Amino acid sequence: MAGSKSGNDADLRDRVVSVRQVRNPAMVESRASLANISGAVVLAGAGKMGNALLTGWLARGLDPKRLVVIEPYPSDDVRALASRGIRLNPTEETGEAAALVIAVKPQTFGDTGPALRPLLGRSTLVVSIMAGTTIAKLDMVCGGNIVRAMPNTPAAIGRGITVAIAATSVNDKQHAMADALLRATGAVEWIDDEALMDAVTAVSGSGPAYVFLLAEELARAGVSAGLPADLAAKLARETVAGSGELLHRSDLDAATLRRNVTSPGGTTAAALDILMGEQGLKDLMARAVAAATKRSRELAK
Numbered sequence: 001m002a003g004s005k006s007g008n009d010a011d012l013r014d015r016v017v018s019v020r021q022v023r024n025p026a027m028v029e030s031r032a033s034l035a036n037i038s039g040a041v042v043l044a045g046a047g048k049m050g051n052a053l054l055t056g057w058l059a060r061g062l063d064p065k066r067l068v069v070i071e072p073y074p075s076d077d078v079r080a081l082a083s084r085g086i087r088l089n090p091t092e093e094t095g096e097a098a099a100l101v102i103a104v105k106p107q108t109f110g111d112t113g114p115a116l117r118p119l120l121g122r123s124t125l126v127v128s129i130m131a132g133t134t135i136a137k138l139d140m141v142c143g144g145n146i147v148r149a150m151p152n153t154p155a156a157i158g159r160g161i162t163v164a165i166a167a168t169s170v171n172d173k174q175h176a177m178a179d180a181l182l183r184a185t186g187a188v189e190w191i192d193d194e195a196l197m198d199a200v201t202a203v204s205g206s207g208p209a210y211v212f213l214l215a216e217e218l219a220r221a222g223v224s225a226g227l228p229a230d231l232a233a234k235l236a237r238e239t240v241a242g243s244g245e246l247l248h249r250s251d252l253d254a255a256t257l258r259r260n261v262t263s264p265g266g267t268t269a270a271a272l273d274i275l276m277g278e279q280g281l282k283d284l285m286a287r288a289v290a291a292a293t294k295r296s297r298e299l300a301k
């Protein structure tokens with residue numbers, strides 16, 4: 001038994017190494033491409049997602065002097081970046097940007113978008129991460145060579161996943177720059193069917209919230225089952241984080257990892273009878289993702 005466990009550990013280590021080997025080239029390439037950007041990278045909106053992007057770019061070697069941040073209510077963290085050379089709300093002309101990344105709320109874009117036009121030249125790349133905001137709307141409100149992208153908040157620790165689609169006017173150089181900017185925060189998947197973006201937003205854009213809710217409710221259920229609140233919170237947090245990390249490192253799919261926890265006739269099976277029963281998680285998740293997809297479509301109007 002012990003022999004087979006250490007064999008499993010060795011297998012897991014091998015898999016971790018092979019995962020790292022696969023991921024590194026893209027990160028290295030992203031770092032090289034970020035360092036090669038000439039011209040200003042302007043970020044409009046340094047809230048939760050804008051901040052995560054900023055952190056990733058700086059960690060991957062984008063020269064802070066190339067960064068311009070437009071943010072009416074900068075957090076202390078963003079203000080502190082000014083000491084590293086980032087230009088925050090500059091009053092002087094910044095000239096034509098190499099890239100403009102739009103991270104304001106979609107509901108405000110109709111008002112904020114036109115003010116960004118002076119930053120755009122013929123070759124400016126525009127990357128929008130706004131939910132539900134189509135390439136056609138971006139083109140109408142501010143123009144530029146547009147990439148529409150949907151990241152998620154694990155971007156803040158370089159573990160996000162972004163789905164992106166480029167307008168036909170985006171050339172190879174602009175495409176590579178967009179890829180480098182987005183890849184600085186994790187994996188990137190390029191698609192060529194914009195209609196998929198609403199479901200993408202519902203699954204990976206909003207998805208971290210569903211996982212955090214799972215941690216919240218697992219802790220609450222632990223308290224109901226008799227645990228002290230702080231122990232329940234710690235157990236739920238570490239269980240969600242550890243399971244996510246195992247899923248990340250393992251070659252096994254989620255269903256197999258789930259089965260590996262489930263002894264026939266045991267405690268997990270008793271819980272899964274509820275979670276996988278009628279109107280269980282499958283039904284709830286399908287309804288939740290459908291609601292988010294619908295909301296993303298509504299934001300486009």
Ligand SMILES: NC(=O)C1=CN([C@@H]2O[C@H](COP(=O)(O)OP(=O)(O)OC[C@H]3O[C@@H](n4cnc5c(N)ncnc54)[C@H](O)[C@@H]3O)[C@@H](O)[C@H]2O)C=CC1
Binds near residue numbers: 152
């Ligand atoms: N939070 C998330 O998990 C994700 C958000 N997104 C998208 O990212 C965008 C930003 O979302 P959050 O960061 O969550 O919101 P947020 O509210 O934290 O950030 C938006 C920022 O825009 C700033 N702002 C307002 N008017 C502005 C102007 N005229 N010029 C420049 N900045 C202005 C606000 O002060 C705020 O800091 C949204 O479009 C959202 O759909 C995309 C993927 C995930």
Ligand SMILES: O=C(O)[C@@H]1CCC=N1
Binds near residue numbers: 205206
């Ligand atoms: O809730 C939202 O609308 C944004 C987009 C995906 C995550 N947060």
